[in-house]
Amino acid sequence: MLNWIWAALIGLAVLCGAVTGRMPKVASAAVSGASEAVELLLSIGGMMLLWNGLMEVGEKAGLVRIFSKAVYPLLKFLFPDAYRDRKAMDAVSMNMAANFLGLGNAATPLGIRAVGELKRLGGGKAEATRSMSMFILINTASIQFLPTTVAALRAAQGSKSPFEILPAVWLTSILALAVGITAAKLFEKLSGRCGRSRRYRPM
Amino acid sequence: MPCVLVLFLGAGLWKRQPVFDQFLCGAKGGLRVVAQLAPTLVGLLTAVAMFKASGAVDLLTGLLRPALELVGVPAEMTPLLVLRPVTGSGSIAILSNILQNCGPDSMVGRMASVVLASTETTFYTVAVYFGAAGVKKTGYTVPAALCADAAGFLGACFFVRLLFS
Numbered sequence: 001m002l003n004w005i006w007a008a009l010i011g012l013a014v015l016c017g018a019v020t021g022r023m024p025k026v027a028s029a030a031v032s033g034a035s036e037a038v039e040l041l042l043s044i045g046g047m048m049l050l051w052n053g054l055m056e057v058g059e060k061a062g063l064v065r066i067f068s069k070a071v072y073p074l075l076k077f078l079f080p081d082a083y084r085d086r087k088a089m090d091a092v093s094m095n096m097a098a099n100f101l102g103l104g105n106a107a108t109p110l111g112i113r114a115v116g117e118l119k120r121l122g123g124g125k126a127e128a129t130r131s132m133s134m135f136i137l138i139n140t141a142s143i144q145f146l147p148t149t150v151a152a153l154r155a156a157q158g159s160k161s162p163f164e165i166l167p168a169v170w171l172t173s174i175l176a177l178a179v180g181i182t183a184a185k186l187f188e189k190l191s192g193r194c195g196r197s198r199r200y201r202p203m
Numbered sequence: 204m205p206c207v208l209v210l211f212l213g214a215g216l217w218k219r220q221p222v223f224d225q226f227l228c229g230a231k232g233g234l235r236v237v238a239q240l241a242p243t244l245v246g247l248l249t250a251v252a253m254f255k256a257s258g259a260v261d262l263l264t265g266l267l268r269p270a271l272e273l274v275g276v277p278a279e280m281t282p283l284l285v286l287r288p289v290t291g292s293g294s295i296a297i298l299s300n301i302l303q304n305c306g307p308d309s310m311v312g313r314m315a316s317v318v319l320a321s322t323e324t325t326f327y328t329v330a331v332y333f334g335a336a337g338v339k340k341t342g343y344t345v346p347a348a349l350c351a352d353a354a355g356f357l358g359a360c361f362f363v364r365l366l367f368s
Contacts, residue, residue: 001345002330006250009289013253016262025256033252037244041237049233054211056229057222061214108331112236115336127340128333133347136332140323140348141355147320153299154316159307165316168366172321172358180351187343 044108051109059090068093078138082131088117092135099138100145111139133184141177144169236335243334247327251290260285275360277311279304283318288325288352295319313367317359322352 017026058064068075068090075093076083083089091114098107115132122129147169154162215222254260264281271281279301286293301315325348333341 001341005326009250009254012259013257016259017257020258022258026253029252029256030249033249034245037248041241041244045237048237049230052233053226053230056225057215058211060220060225061218063211063214111332112335115332119336119338126338128338128342128344133342133344136329136344137348137351140325140328141351142321142323150316150320154307157302157307165313168317168362169320171362172317172355175358176321176351176355179354180347183350184343184347187347191343
């Protein structure tokens with residue numbers, strides 16, 4: 001899927017660039033995009049190391065365990081085939097906490113750690129498991145309690161009450177997550193059926 | 204964040220743990236992740252930069268606008284729909300544009316704010332998480348996440364109309 005999307009982005013860019021005569025711009029964007037990526041990597045790299053190191057300390061001190069126990073019922077519901085694994089659930093619950101508080105910088109390294117743990121749990125294969133898909137859906141639905149960036153933008157443009165959108169944000173996030181989970185379950189069933197029929201088909 | 208730092212270190216010292224050694228051990232793991240992330244980021248951000256520079260956004264916006272207006276998404280928000288799953292900084296730029304032109308307390312301004320706060324940069328998230336973990340077959344994660352994004356857009360327009368009319 002990512003292969004197609006990536007190729008489509010570049011293909012569309014070159015096609016549109018050729019039609020609208022913006023080819024030189026597209027070419028220079030390719031160069032600047034690549035160097036932007038390395039700049040971004042350097043700027044998030046520090047946070048990555050910092051949070052991975054801190055997680056290790058928090059885990060060994062038993063603090064993370066206390067937190068992940070508190071959200072245990074929720075984890076059991078969301079990750080039925082992974083909630084028994086303590087290390088994976090520690091990382092998952094820390095990522096959810098960081099997202100919830102709007103700490104985007106901390107959420108990414110913690111999330112990468114969580115996906116790594118879930119991969120280990122799935123036998124280390126290069127294939128997405130159910131728990132991984134669920135975890136990424138939770139992250140893309142962006143469940144936040146305080147959307148600080150958006151509120152700051154609204155305040156900067158002179159909004160009378162930057163936070164008045166909060167109830168709508170919560171409702172929309174929950175709706176998006178519910179639709180995402182339903183879609184995932186549906187696709188899972190469909191792909192399961194296709195896989196089975198393919199296996200039974202004589203060559 | 205400083206509170207978390209003090210809490211973690213305090214608890215570690217209380218239990219007589221070698222906190223600095225543990226930190227170094229964990230951070231080393233982070234370094235491996237950073238190295239694994241580099242190819243993903245370069246590939247993705249290059250494609251996104253080319254996409255934005257080519258004017259493809261305007262083209263897609265023009266194509267999508269009539270269909271979106273039918274389901275209650277205002278025309279000003281169409282570029283946000285095209286760019287939201289692809290680039291975080293790009294969609295923030297569009298949001299501040301909308302807030303400036305239409306006002307932060309207008310209907311469209313509120314809708315765009317809700318969209319930005321309740322969706323994520325889907326492709327970036329999927330590529331970064333799976334790329335760093337070395338997962339190649341993403342299965343149904345991307346289509347499901349895009350369904351969630353679409354629901355986020357429609358939901359934002361619907362709930363803002365419901366709560367502010």
